[in-house]
Amino acid sequence: MSLHKAKRNADLVDLRSAEEAQGLERWTVDRRFGIRIPAGCLNRIIKLSQKADRVETGGILVGRYVSTHHCAEVTDVSGAPSDSKHSVSRFLRGILGLQRWLNRLWSKNGTYYLGEWHYHPYAEAVPSSMDEDEIEDIAKSANYQCPEPLLLIVGGDPHHDWHWRAFVWTADARLTELVDIPEHHLGQTP
Numbered sequence: 001m002s003l004h005k006a007k008r009n010a011d012l013v014d015l016r017s018a019e020e021a022q023g024l025e026r027w028t029v030d031r032r033f034g035i036r037i038p039a040g041c042l043n044r045i046i047k048l049s050q051k052a053d054r055v056e057t058g059g060i061l062v063g064r065y066v067s068t069h070h071c072a073e074v075t076d077v078s079g080a081p082s083d084s085k086h087s088v089s090r091f092l093r094g095i096l097g098l099q100r101w102l103n104r105l106w107s108k109n110g111t112y113y114l115g116e117w118h119y120h121p122y123a124e125a126v127p128s129s130m131d132e133d134e135i136e137d138i139a140k141s142a143n144y145q146c147p148e149p150l151l152l153i154v155g156g157d158p159h160h161d162w163h164w165r166a167f168v169w170t171a172d173a174r175l176t177e178l179v180d181i182p183e184h185h186l187g188q189t190p
């Protein structure tokens with residue numbers, strides 16, 4: 001390996017550890033919505049996906065919107081409630097135990113339901129039309145009190161080659177992707 005290459009790899013490692021400390025951040029291109037997720041929460045999602053391996057799994061995202069009100073900071077993720085239904089191309093998240101858990105987090109940390117995560121085994125992290133219908137139902141449901149829910153999807157091989165994508169259901173009734181925008185661009189007008 002050339003010195004130059006070695007230096008570049010070292011930079012990559014540094015960048016990754018800095019990202020892990022602060023959490024990973026993504027934004028919609030218009031910068032109206034952001035998500036920040038700590039590496040620990042993402043690791044938990046990956047571990048749960050590894051365990052599910054060939055079938056879909058998922059859970060909910062919990063956290064809060066930070067001061068500026070448009071960046072969702074994820075602080076906790078759930079696994080799949082025991083009444084969930086899993087298959088190779090379908091996941092129906094159950095509800096058992098979730099409300100109690102949410103109540104506890106609300107009184108302890110003031111954090112609340114932000115949206116859903118799920119895993120597409122050995123497939124692209126692209127929302128299916130059913131995923132879209134489900135997130136729309138949540139956006140409209142009085143039970144959730146969350147008109148703009150997030151959807152985080154993990155795809156690929158969870159052991160060796162996974163990727164994740166994040167979306168937000170916006171008031172104009174569509175899923176918009178949150179993408180990687182370098183931080184020094186965030187303050188600028190697009």
Ligand SMILES: [Zn+2]
Nearest residue numbers: 118127128131
């Ligand atoms: Zn899906």
